Amino acid sequence: MSIQKFTKIQSPAVPLTIENVDTDQIIPARFLKATTREGFGDNLFKDWRYDKNDNPKPDFVLNSPVYSGSILVAGKNFGSGSSREHAAWAVYDYGFKVVVSSFFADIFKNNALNNGLLPVQISEKFLQEMFNAIEEDPKTEFAVDLENQEITILATSSKENFEINPYKKECLINGYDDIDYLLSMKDKIQAFEGSKV
Amino acid sequence: MYIDKHLVHEVTSPQAFAGLEKRGLNVFRPQNTVATPDHNVPTLNQHLPIKDQLSAFQINKLTQNCEKNGITLYGLNHPSQGIVHVIGPQLGITQPGMTIVCGDSHTSTHGAFGSVAFGIGTSEVEMVLATQCVLQPKPKKMKISVEGKLGKGVTAKDVVLYIISKVTASGGTGYFVEFAGSAIRSLSMEGRMTVCNMSIEMGARGGLIAPDETTFEYIKGRDFAPQGEYFDKAVEKWKLLYSDDDAQFDMEITYDAADIEPMITYGTNPGMGTKIKSSIPSNGDILEKNKNSFLKSLDYMQFKPGEKLEGKKVDYVFVGSCTNGRIEDLREVANFVKGKKKAENITAWIVPGSKSVEKQANEEGITQILEEAGFKLRQPGCSACLAMNDDKIPEGKLAVSTSNRNFEGRQGPGARTMLASPLTAAAVAVTGQIIDPRELL
Numbered sequence: 001m002s003i004q005k006f007t008k009i010q011s012p013a014v015p016l017t018i019e020n021v022d023t024d025q026i027i028p029a030r031f032l033k034a035t036t037r038e039g040f041g042d043n044l045f046k047d048w049r050y051d052k053n054d055n056p057k058p059d060f061v062l063n064s065p066v067y068s069g070s071i072l073v074a075g076k077n078f079g080s081g082s083s084r085e086h087a088a089w090a091v092y093d094y095g096f097k098v099v100v101s102s103f104f105a106d107i108f109k110n111n112a113l114n115n116g117l118l119p120v121q122i123s124e125k126f127l128q129e130m131f132n133a134i135e136e137d138p139k140t141e142f143a144v145d146l147e148n149q150e151i152t153i154l155a156t157s158s159k160e161n162f163e164i165n166p167y168k169k170e171c172l173i174n175g176y177d178d179i180d181y182l183l184s185m186k187d188k189i190q191a192f193e194g195s196k197v
Numbered sequence: 198m199y200i201d202k203h204l205v206h207e208v209t210s211p212q213a214f215a216g217l218e219k220r221g222l223n224v225f226r227p228q229n230t231v232a233t234p235d236h237n238v239p240t241l242n243q244h245l246p247i248k249d250q251l252s253a254f255q256i257n258k259l260t261q262n263c264e265k266n267g268i269t270l271y272g273l274n275h276p277s278q279g280i281v282h283v284i285g286p287q288l289g290i291t292q293p294g295m296t297i298v299c300g301d302s303h304t305s306t307h308g309a310f311g312s313v314a315f316g317i318g319t320s321e322v323e324m325v326l327a328t329q330c331v332l333q334p335k336p337k338k339m340k341i342s343v344e345g346k347l348g349k350g351v352t353a354k355d356v357v358l359y360i361i362s363k364v365t366a367s368g369g370t371g372y373f374v375e376f377a378g379s380a381i382r383s384l385s386m387e388g389r390m391t392v393c394n395m396s397i398e399m400g401a402r403g404g405l406i407a408p409d410e411t412t413f414e415y416i417k418g419r420d421f422a423p424q425g426e427y428f429d430k431a432v433e434k435w436k437l438l439y440s441d442d443d444a445q446f447d448m449e450i451t452y453d454a455a456d457i458e459p460m461i462t463y464g465t466n467p468g469m470g471t472k473i474k475s476s477i478p479s480n481g482d483i484l485e486k487n488k489n490s491f492l493k494s495l496d497y498m499q500f501k502p503g504e505k506l507e508g509k510k511v512d513y514v515f516v517g518s519c520t521n522g523r524i525e526d527l528r529e530v531a532n533f534v535k536g537k538k539k540a541e542n543i544t545a546w547i548v549p550g551s552k553s554v555e556k557q558a559n560e561e562g563i564t565q566i567l568e569e570a571g572f573k574l575r576q577p578g579c580s581a582c583l584a585m586n587d588d589k590i591p592e593g594k595l596a597v598s599t600s601n602r603n604f605e606g607r608q609g610p611g612a613r614t615m616l617a618s619p620l621t622a623a624a625v626a627v628t629g630q631i632i633d634p635r636e637l638l
Binding site: 017018019020022024025028029030032033034035036037047052075076077080081082083084085086088103104105106107110111114115165167177178179181182183185186189192193 | 199220222252258317324329330336371583602604
């Protein structure tokens with residue numbers, strides 16, 4: 001099995017300026033009863049996106065016609081709280097390929113990487129630049145280049161490098177998945193088990 | 198990393214089992230895997246078929262997956278069923294030095310025994326089912342010491358809410374935390390579990406406490422603990438699990454136990470906590486860049502900056518969860534409410550963490566005390582901590598909860614949550630308002 005390959009994208013972005021966006025906001029617990037991975041995008045940010053009668057809230061960014069694109073730009077500490085991978089599935093299923101923030105919660109970051117969703121961690125300064133660029137022109141585009149670990153605000157050519165675990169980078173570029181890798185090490189795993197008292 | 202124990206529940210596992218099947222793989226080490234349904238179970242009439250079709254389907258799926266793969270399952274009406282992080286320690290499955298994972302962020306609870314325990318996502322659940330291993334980046338190390346003696350009415354929950362209020366909800370991200378110091382050592386195992394449980398609420402991957410006599414005493418004689426001479430041999434090994442005096446940490450923080458008072462949260466992340474006797478921070482206390490999030494949070498809570506917390510009228514009290522659903526928590530509530538009545542405006546749900554806690558509560562007369570005070574004990578499960586089942590706090594209602602998260606809508610759409618200790622929850626239940634429990638001790 002494999003994940004979708006990722007090399008580079010160029011796209012406008014959706015700004016979510018709120019900090020500490022927890023996974024309960026990304027996908028509320030009541031939608032975790034599903035037993036498959038598909039369809040969570042419909043309920044992404046459910047309670048921010050819809051009122052209790054399921055009408056879209058016009059002031060929420062995903063409901064605004066001015067924002068679009070496959071990049072989500074979010075405030076500091078995105079994905080905190082619950083380990084639910086459903087959060088990463090929801091973001092990806094909605095159509096985002098990249099989430100940008102100045103800080104990610106650990107488990108969300110792993111979950112995203114395991115599903116071909118690229119978490120791009122940048123400085124607070126660059127995050128603010130991105131928010132400013134979107135505020136100026138919601139259609140402004142950004143380029144995310146995984147090979148060179150670089151994110152660019154195309155309108156200003158302002159760019160920043162981002163860190164990514166080299167193994168995970170390899171996985172994303174080639175569409176590899178961790179289980180294939182671990183399965184290839186089964187002999188070593190068994191040898192380790194044998195060495196345990 | 199090789200995993201010694203993999204705990205499985207119904208919500209984060211079905212996609213992992215399905216993935217395994219798609220790859221044509223079997224569970225590699227079913228004997229290292231234990232499962233129980235907890236997140237999604239009803240807390241009333243558990244003997245009847247589950248009404249919610251989706252919940253029933255998900256729980257049945259867990260049963261099928263366990264049967265097919267030879268995994269031990271403590272199903273809904275099994276005497277050992279309960280919240281996965283309550284039953285692991287209770288059955289003696291959790292032991293010092295083990296690596297333990299579960300598709301749940303509160304797996305850090307098990308760190309109270311000096312085990313390396315952390316939550317994982319469903320892809321990682323699949324990894325562990327397939328290979329008993331998980332790939333992990335190496336975390337940074339943080340040591341948080343609490344030194345001194347805790348005051349009367351100050352509990353483990355207050356200690357951890359205090360720590361998170363200082364470190365913030367994201368300050369521990371990237372770290373594994375060791376909790377140390379005389380105040381931490383003085384806690385019972387259940388208190389230590391409460392502290393480690395909430396490590397994730399400051400962003401930390403996990404938290405742990407070096408095992409000591411309190412730990413060994415707790416484990417001794419439990420179903421899955423080593424027995425007889427094997428236990429003694431195990432203790433000899435467990436005694437070696439501590440950090441050297443000159444161990445290097447990436448960050449070290451020390452707090453004074455005397456500064457800790459009964460705590461409560463006022464916002465929508467667990468870092469937004471304060472002493473019950475103090476007020477919500479005022480606008481001037483908040484950094485300009487954090488102001489938007491702060492005000493959004495207070496707006497949701499229907500609170501104002503600078504407002505006093507004491508005296509606020511409360512609608513619901515929830516005692517339960519993997520943070521505070523153990524027998525000592527129920528005991529504490531029962532001791533406090535004995536001979537008192539709950540306030541008229543309060544609806545109180547008391548949900549034991551496991552069937553075994555429920556049984557013990559019945560045997561100790563706790564159930565009777567609670568019923569005489571106007572509370573009712575419900576059946577075990579995660580319940581209103583995450584409100585996946587019917588236990589939802591209604592929109593706009595204010596709840597004081599012993600659980601671990603006060604996120605928007607966590608306890609039901611529009612529900613407003615304030616996190617506190619079981620003792621504080623008991624005091625709130627009796628008075629109907631936010632109160633420092635020490636006033637009634």
